[in-house]
Structure formats: structure tokens, C-alpha cells
Amino acid sequence: MAGEERRIVRAACPHDCPDTCAMEITVEGGRAVKVRGAADMPFTNGALCTKVAHYLERVYSDQRLLHPMKRVGRKGEGRFARITWDEALDTIAEKFRAIAADDPRAILPYSYAGTMGLVQSSGMDRRFFHRLGASLLDRTICSSAGGYGWKVTVGTTVGADPESAANARLILIWGANPVVSNLHGWRHLMEAKRRGARLVCIDPWRTQTAEKCDLHLAPLPSSDGALALAMMQVLVAENLLDHDYIARHTVGFSELRERVGAFTPEWAAPLTGLPADAIRQLARDYGTAGQDSLIRLNYGLNRHAGGGMAVRNIACLPALTGAWRKPGCGALLSTSGNFPVDAHTLERPDLYPDPVRFPPRTINMSTIGRDLLEAADPPIRAIYVYNSNPVAVAPDGNRVRDGFAREDLFCVVHELFQTDTADYADILLPATSQLEHHDVHTTYGHVYAVANRPAITPLGEAKPNSEVFRLLARRLGFADESLFDSDEAMAAAAFRGNDPRAHGLAPALAERGWARLNLPRPFAPFAEGGFRTPSGKCEFHSRRLADADLDPLPAWHPPRESAPTNPALAARYPLALITPPARHFLNTSFANLPRFLAGEGSPKLEIHPQDAAPRALADGDEVRIHNARGEFRATAVVTDRVRPGVVVSPSIWWRKLSPDGQNANAVTSDALTDLGGGACFYDCLVEVARP
Ligand SMILES: Nc1nc2c(c(=O)[nH]1)N[C@H]1C(S)=C(S)[C@@H](COP(=O)(O)OP(=O)(O)OC[C@H]3O[C@@H](n4cnc5c(=O)[nH]c(N)nc54)[C@H](O)[C@@H]3O)O[C@H]1N2
Ligand SMILES: Nc1nc2c(c(=O)[nH]1)N[C@H]1C(S)=C(S)[C@@H](COP(=O)(O)OP(=O)(O)OC[C@H]3O[C@@H](n4cnc5c(=O)[nH]c(N)nc54)[C@H](O)[C@@H]3O)O[C@H]1N2
Ligand SMILES: [Mo]
Secondary structure (H helix, E strand, O other): OHHHOEEEEEEEOOOOOOOOOEEEEEEEOOEEEEEEEOOOOOOOOOOOOOOHHHHHHHHOOOOOOOOOEEEOOOOOOOOEEEOOHHHHHHHHHHHHHHHHHHOHHHEEEEEOOOOOOHHHHHOHHHHHHHHHOOOEEEOOOOOHHHHHHHHHHHOOOOOOOHHHHHHOOEEEEEOOOHHHHOHHHHHHHHHHHHOOOEEEEEOOEOOHHHHOOOEEEOOOOOOHHHHHHHHHHHHHHOOOOOHHHHHHHEEOHHHHHHHHOOOOHHHHHHHHOOOHHHHHHHHHHHHHHHHHEEEEEOHHHHOOOOHHHHHHHHHHHHHHHOHHHOOOOEEEOOOHHHOOEOHHHHHOHHHOOOOOOOOOOEEEHHHHHHHHHHOOOOOOOEEEEEOOOHHHHOOOHHHHHHHHOOOOOEEEEEEOOOOOOHHHOOEEEEEOOHHHOOEEEOOOOOOEEEEEOOOOOOOOOOEOHHHHHHHHHHHOOOOOHHHHOOHHHHHHOOEOOOOHHHOOHHHHHHHHOEEEOOOOOOOOOOOOOOOOOOOOOEEOOOHHHHHOOOOOOOOOOOOOOOOOOOHHHHHHOOEEEEOOEOOOOEOOEOOOOHHHHHHHOOOEEEEOHHHHHHHOOOOOOEEEEEEOOEEEEEEEEEOOOEOOOEEEOOEOOOOOOOOOOOOHHHOOOOOEOOOOOOEOOOOOEEEEEOO
16 A cells, blocks of 8 residues: 555755755655655755754654634634635635735735745746736845846856856855855855865854854945955955956946045945955055955845945946956856746746726835835735735834734735744744645856755645645636646646747656756856846946936945944944844744754854943853843853844844744844835844843
């Protein structure tokens, strides 16, 4: 009988991480008994991270939601009663039909990257909400500022191939903590180190990554844009330039040279909190390394008011030294632009029913609190949350909570667990895990696509996102055939078949579950120029920015909240708080499960002895971190891992699992970045005190 069968199913790690691992699931008698990293997939290399190595604890957790439920308590109280799928779907369809009759834009989908699978995160969901005519969601919460700054300079989110990083002789790890958040990429940086490369980490916090580097520079948060400008000033002044590359593959060098003239290391020193000599030395080392350098940046430095321009400034550096010439050299923010995803076919924006009567309205997900409380024309009357936990992850968390607490808001949450957001649902739906549904994945940290086949049947009555939208489409009487495509059909149509990069992908994915894009090997995307900007060159001067009435040249965009740039606010709230990823959590995923909670202990606040002493704080004290927006509690860790003036609270904790029912987003602001409308999580002044 089936009970004796043992088989191995090829799967993909679905989480929001640059590594997108290929996994092998061992199934016995219908139950998954083992998860391991695929040994034959070069990037995964047979290894998984501390979280996903224990994936079955998530899949089979006794906290999994297994049945649809409706709210019986007050909003936020988290009391629910079991209902049938029929009742749940009928209730949602009825509500949506009534609201849509007035104005469908009063309905808002809210999703991010709980799974990054194309089918379950940007497939049937998008088709359904487009057909409904719901408000559009601008998905800005993570990377849109950096993405904008990068794209306007380089053209697309393509960069150095991390698998060739061992070619580099100097590696700047900039606003990135790969030991924690890009472990499989880190392996290649370590290989470079073994071959003699020098590693420099640029991060306000002495991370596990910084400890393994040859040099750690700890600038003040939000000052990277100034640091990069000063590096450019030195490169130009000391002629550490690849003139041939600049002449052939860039535009605007003479304007850039003029622009950076005043941005000396002495100018940048007070803004960055680094000595001018250290900045000059960094620039000289970078310039001297010439073509043999790699900058691995991540999104840590884009979560600031000037985050878009900071990434743009950094993206200019390798074109000055010609580092793009060599495989594994240049710079890497994201590899996602290599994937020829057929977004139109997947998402079908053309299904939007009546753009004349209801001109499309877009809501920025980073201001969801404000929007739930203040949006007009029309106000948001219904929200459907999936693949996301906004009550815990979105900035200005108290306003987000107040928005979700609105009695007149109809709220659907589709989840695996009863998250902080789920507590505010009117209808709570059980979602399948990655082991229970079909999907296909791109990634932002390498150049392999990974397929995901279901290994086990759905637990309880859980359903995939795609299936719920098919069922709702039927109930709403939608006729378009594309609303009923199977997951397999959607996955098969996910890539543009006529794009050479997709050649051979489908059979390889079918055969072994992963496939390298059809890119040259080795891969140096801009060795001969070929930037995907309008000019085809690296744009020091950007016409696109000029046309949008923005500064066309690299510039200094200060943070909103910092001691050097906002002394009045800093007088009340003198400490800069950053809340980067905790090693055992993935955003708020895993942060409810015993093993990972034990790994992190409790919410922590790292503070320098010089800041702890005047506040009479000792290691292990409970502290209150506060500003005008709110407060949260944590245990003080007095340490020189942070520089004076900066405090760090690894995140993201569930509010309801924290001692005071709050988390770091109680104090973060919902201001938006200079470019790309991103969130400013790490641009945040606070004061710290005893409770
Ligand atoms: N274990 C784990 N892995 C993760 C995640 C997680 O939560 N946990 N999150 C995933 C997600 S959603 C993403 S977007 C990716 C990338 O996520 P990122 O948030 O880019 O994370 P990190 O790579 O950890 O890099 C952030 C680093 O930037 C530093 N930093 C903060 N502000 C500044 C600044 O102003 N300047 C500079 N130079 N550095 C600064 C922080 O101290 C931190 O060490 O990682 C993914 N991987
Ligand atoms: N203070 C602070 N706040 C931050 C950050 C920070 O560094 N500091 N980082 C920001 C960043 S970079 C990001 S990307 C965001 C992340 O924000 P989110 O994308 O909201 O990430 P998660 O908190 O992991 O929530 C994802 C949820 O999706 C659910 N899920 C997983 N798979 C499925 C599925 O197949 N179907 C359904 N329906 N649900 C599923 C998971 O159970 C989980 O609860 O947070 C941001 N918030
Ligand atoms: Mo993210």
C-alpha cells in the first residue's frame, strides 16, 4: 500500500532570501520525513540554512491553521470559530460583490514575499484582483528604493555573478550581512578570501560577517551615499580610473567629475562618522584594485530616506574602475533581472474591467497604516492579506494596528499560522506550505531557476493561494478562462519561451528541478558595456531622472532622522536605531516556532557602553525604546559591536509573542524613500530608558 512507498521529491525553498535553494524532500507513506539541500544544484551545494534545515518543524507544526474560520471575538483578539470552505468563500464573494458594485477599488490585496513562487505570489492572485478591478498594490516594502537607484544607473537588476566572486581581489560587503541572510553566496566570498582576496565590511553593526572580514568600517546609518560620493571624489582626484571603460561604456563623466569635486573625504567625515583618512584609504584601495574588485551590497542601506540615491552612487563605482570587465567583479545587488519572466501572461493586467469609470488606484504597501485610516476616493473597505504579515512588518506599527482594528473594514487573511495580522481577520483561511503546492521560482541571488513539486497532500483543509482565487472567481461569475488555469499550466508559461536566456529551461526543470539560465559561462554582464539603460551605457547622468524632475547626477540625499542632519530631533531622540534580520527568523516567518525562538532568546537591544553608562543601563536590563511614534521593550546587550550613537535590535519579532505586545515597528516611520517609494525602516531616531 501507499504507506510503504518512499520517494524523493524535488522542491524549492520559497522564502524571501537571495539563495533560493533547491531542496529534496524524502516522503514515506505520504509523510515528509526529511528535507535536505540538493547536492547536485551548484549554488545550494547540498546545504540548507539553520531555518530550512528544520523545515518539517514548520510544515508539521501544531500551530498550523487547518480549517477556515470566522471571527467571534473583537478585532485583534484572535478568537475564531471553525466554518466550512463554502461558508468562507460565500461570505467573501458576497462582500466583494457588494463593495465592487459601488467601487471595486475599495478592495485592496495586500501581499509580499511569504512565498516567492511565481504561481503563488504573482500569478492567479494578480489575475483575480485585476479582473475584480481592485486597488493595485505597490510592493515597496523591501527593495524598491535600491532597485530604482540601481536600475536608473545600470538599467536592470543584473550584476556580477556570485559564483565567480572568487576572481575578485578586493570585496566590499556593503550594507549586507551574508553570513545571516545570504549564506550560500557567502561561501563564494569565503572562497575569494581563501585565494587571497581582502574583504572589507561596511556596516554600522559588527555583524558575524564583519567579524570574518579583514577590515570593518562602521559608518553612521544612512550615510552610505556620502561615503560613495567621497570615494568617487578620490578616484577622480587621484586618477584611479579606467579611462577606456569610461569613454566607451558610460555617459555623463564630465558632469560627474564636476559634481563630485566638492565631496571630499573631509566633507563626508562628519556625515559618516568615519575619519577622513579611512575614507581616503578605502577609495585608494578600491581604485588600486582596479578591475579586480567586487561590491556585494544588499538592501540594508536602502531603508533610509536617501536609500535610492545611496545605491545609485555605489552603482557608479565599478564603471569608474572598469571592474565590470571581469566575471565575478563589478557589483551585485540583485540578479533578478536576468530571468525572462512573462509578467504579462502571469498577471494579466489587461483583465482590469473599467479603467474609464474607475481609473486604477495604487496604494503603497509601506504606508498601509496611513492608508487604512485616511485613504479616500474611495476609502479602503476590504483588505485581503496573503503572503504577508503587515501588522508586524509594516512601519509605524501602531497606526497599522489601528487601521486593521477598524470595525468597518472587512479583512480576509490567508495564512499558515495565526499571525499578528490573522488576529484582525474576519475570515481566516488556511494556506498550504511549499511542500503541499506547485510552483516555480526565480531568485535575486544567483542565476538558477528552481521548480517546486508538491511532496505531500495539503494538511487539514489547507488550500494554495491560487486555488482560493480560482474558487472566488467562479463564485463571482468571472468567465475569463485564464482565471481557471492550473498551477502546472501557469508554471509552464512563466518564462518567455522565445527569450534565449530561457532556452532549455523547461526540460531541465522537469528533469531535475533546477536549471541555470542560458547565460554565458563565465558571466560578466557588462564586460563590453551593454547596460540596459536608454543609452545602453552606465548612466552617471540620467535623462530619465532629469525627465522626472529629479537630480540627474549622483547626489547627497540626507536621512530624515540622524544627528548630523536633524539636530533638533536628535536632541530629543539621540540614538539611531536599526532593526536588521535576525539569524533564526526570516522576517516574521519562523518567529513563532520553538526552535527559532529559543535560538534568538528574547527581543534584544545592542547598545554601546558609552551610551549605556549615562542612562544607567547594564547588560541584561529591560529597556524601553521610544520616540514620538511609539515604544517597544527589549533586553539590553551592552556591547561594542555597535558604535556609539547607534542601537541595534535584530528583527522581526511577532508583537504578540513579545513581552509588551509590541515590536520594533512601533517606532519606525512610514516616511518614503527619495526614489522608488520604499520604506525607511532604518532611518529612525529613538531614546532608550529604563521602563
Ligand atoms: N536569516 C535571515 N535571512 C534573511 C532575512 C531574515 O529576516 N533573516 N531577510 C531576507 C530579506 S526580506 C531580505 S530583503 C534579504 C536582505 O536583507 P537585508 O536587510 O539587506 O539584510 P542583510 O543582508 O542582513 O543586510 C543588512 C545589513 O545592513 C546593515 N545596515 C543597516 N543600515 C545600514 C546603513 O545605513 N548602511 C550600511 N552600510 N549598512 C546598514 C545592517 O546592520 C545589516 O547588517 O535577506 C533575506 N534573508
Ligand atoms: N523593522 C523592520 N521591519 C521590516 C524589515 C526590517 O528589516 N526591519 N524588513 C522588511 C522587509 S525587507 C521585508 S521583505 C518585509 C517582509 O514582510 P513579509 O513579506 O510580510 O514577510 P513575513 O513576515 O515573513 O510574512 C510572510 C507571511 O506569509 C505567510 N506565507 C508563507 N507562504 C504562504 C503561502 O503560500 N500562502 C499564504 N497565503 N501565506 C503564506 C507566512 O506564514 C508569513 O506569515 O518586512 C519588512 N519589515
Ligand atoms: Mo526583504
